Amino acid sequence: MKKLALSLTLMMAIVASYAQTTREIEDINEDNSWLKLGLNLGVPVADLGDYSSFALGLDVAAQFMRTDNYGIGVVSxxxxxxxxxxxxxxxxxxxxxxxxxxxxxxxxxGFFVGTDLGYTFLTGDIASDGGFYIRPQVGYHNYDWNIFAFYNQVFTSAPSFDIQTIGVAATYNIRFK
Structure with a gap:
């Protein structure tokens, strides 16, 4: 899994280095930045699949298109x-x-690829409080929508309790003005 994370990060860095036109953060407008709101549905796999039947969630992200092809942002x-x-x-x-x-x-x-990297906080009476996560994804996008498949893994301090999920999600783009 660490090799996958390293490969995706390296791929994004290479793509960014070939970008021709970059934008500065103060150039945010409705053509290059938006809020993404959506839903996800997942199936827990590996050990978690023995205890959990499915996962349902809400996604929220703010994205800035650093170039015409490369977007960065924050997610929760x-x-x-x-x-x-x-x-x-x-x-x-x-x-x-x-x-x-x-x-x-x-x-x-059309087609897009991406990943989310960060920390996941876990709630409820479970074996861990959280851990580093990675969420690679591949999907389809247009001006208003993103529909994608994803794999999500949370690396907890109790390796026997790592959270792994495969799922699908859809997000709607709300333009900044």
């Missing part, structure tokens, strides 16, 4: 993991990520 949200009813002692819990987002958009509309 909330995801609730629902316990399996047939597992004794399993309880629902929540995850609140706080991180940075990196996106590469080859065209103004």
């Amino acid at each position: 949200g909330y995801t609730k993991y629902f316990a399996k009813s047939d597992v004794v002692g399993a309880q629902d819990f929540g995850a609140i990520p706080l991180g940075l987002m990196f996106r590469y958009y080859p065209q103004p509309s």
Whole structure:
């Protein structure tokens, strides 16, 4: 997993270095920056899949297009993991990520790749308070929407309790003015 994180980070750095026109943060306008609001639905995998049946969450992000193809920003949200009813002692819990987002958009509309990196705070009566997370994603985007598949992993201090989820999400772009 560490190799995947390193590869994605390296890919984003290479893409950024080939960018021709960069914007400064004070150049924020409705054409290059927006708030993303959306929903995600995931299936817990690995050990977590034995205790949780599905995850449902809200995503929120602020994105700035540093170039025409490369976006950066901050992300957060909330995801609730629902316990399996047939597992004794399993309880629902929540995850609140706080991180940075990196996106590469080859065209103004179409395919995109990206990742979120940061820290996830865990809520509820569970074995850990949180940990570093990575959320690589691939999907489709247009002027208003992003629809994507993702893999999310939270690396906790109790490795037997790492949170791994595969899912889909959709976000709507609200333009800054």
